Amino acid sequence: MGNVESTAEMHRVFNTAAEVYDQSGVEFFGPIGRRLVEFSGIGTGASVLDVGCGRGAVLFPVAEAVGESGEVIGIDLSEEMVKYAAKDARDRGLGQVTTAVMNGQEPDYPAGRFDAVIGGFSIFIWTHGAAELKPYRTLLRPGGRFAASAPSFFPTATGKWGFLPEDVHDLLLPHMTQPKQGDAYDCPFTNIHNNWLVTPEAVEATLTGAGFVDVEAVEEDLLITVGSGAQWVEWTRSHGMRRLWDRLSEQESKELADEVARRLDALRGADGIITLPTPIVYMRARAPRD
Numbered sequence: 001m002g003n004v005e006s007t008a009e010m011h012r013v014f015n016t017a018a019e020v021y022d023q024s025g026v027e028f029f030g031p032i033g034r035r036l037v038e039f040s041g042i043g044t045g046a047s048v049l050d051v052g053c054g055r056g057a058v059l060f061p062v063a064e065a066v067g068e069s070g071e072v073i074g075i076d077l078s079e080e081m082v083k084y085a086a087k088d089a090r091d092r093g094l095g096q097v098t099t100a101v102m103n104g105q106e107p108d109y110p111a112g113r114f115d116a117v118i119g120g121f122s123i124f125i126w127t128h129g130a131a132e133l134k135p136y137r138t139l140l141r142p143g144g145r146f147a148a149s150a151p152s153f154f155p156t157a158t159g160k161w162g163f164l165p166e167d168v169h170d171l172l173l174p175h176m177t178q179p180k181q182g183d184a185y186d187c188p189f190t191n192i193h194n195n196w197l198v199t200p201e202a203v204e205a206t207l208t209g210a211g212f213v214d215v216e217a218v219e220e221d222l223l224i225t226v227g228s229g230a231q232w233v234e235w236t237r238s239h240g241m242r243r244l245w246d247r248l249s250e251q252e253s254k255e256l257a258d259e260v261a262r263r264l265d266a267l268r269g270a271d272g273i274i275t276l277p278t279p280i281v282y283m284r285a286r287a288p289r290d
């Protein structure tokens, strides 16, 4: 499991972001959550654990997929995220959903407890390789399903990290990956070209090493649309990327935000919209049947 300081930093980042998380008007986690649930093949009546459930971008489509005869438990390190997800589940009248504050690195359930374990834009945050993915295989009954999404780290034609818009890549990448002095977060993707998500083959080898079978990983572009560069910057403050901004001085933050917004504004189409294709990876696998 990850170190205590790193986990505490993630707790801080997401607890702080929870109020505005996925509320900025930029469609991102919703479509990815719905696509992941569809890709996972989870069906009616299944018992599912959603690891790092956040405000429910995966939780609610999974609840719909399993129906009233199923069960979905959403766990998250951040009590603020869980607070919002639990309220939404109640407001939607979803009796099949429960939530709990729990560290997803050490899910406290018996082996074989679930038909499926799913994680939307969460598990990649703290996993460095097969050993940290093994607990999810252990939680599955024989033949049970695992599915997860992450920003794509597959090599692009330019060798850049495709998750960042190409026109601002040089401005933002150093802040995303380079550890700063005294930084507690043990970032699994410090080197974007050398981590377990760097190619489909690496993903397959890692999940196989964790004991999964029938592993598949695909990359699909999500088109992020914003009305201005400033809106994209604001969106990055509403999720895990807020760490980037948190670690800058007020002056540095303002200068970087202005330059990023200026460059993105130059991409505006005739319709006034800025469209940013953003590559997402979806992976699925099964626990062995015997």
Ligand SMILES: C[S@@+](CC[C@H](N)C(=O)[O-])C[C@H]1O[C@@H](n2cnc3c(N)ncnc32)[C@H](O)[C@@H]1O
Pocket (backbone or CB within 6 Å): 007, 010, 011, 014, 015, 022, 029, 033, 051, 052, 053, 054, 055, 056, 057, 058, 075, 076, 077, 078, 081, 102, 103, 104, 105, 119, 120, 121, 122, 125, 126, 239, 240
């Ligand atoms: C980018 S958000 C994704 C949330 C949600 N699955 C979605 O698709 O919108 C990552 C989530 O993982 C949670 N998280 C981070 N580290 C965690 C850990 N060690 N255990 C459980 N949850 C964690 C964060 O609190 C946050 O809610």
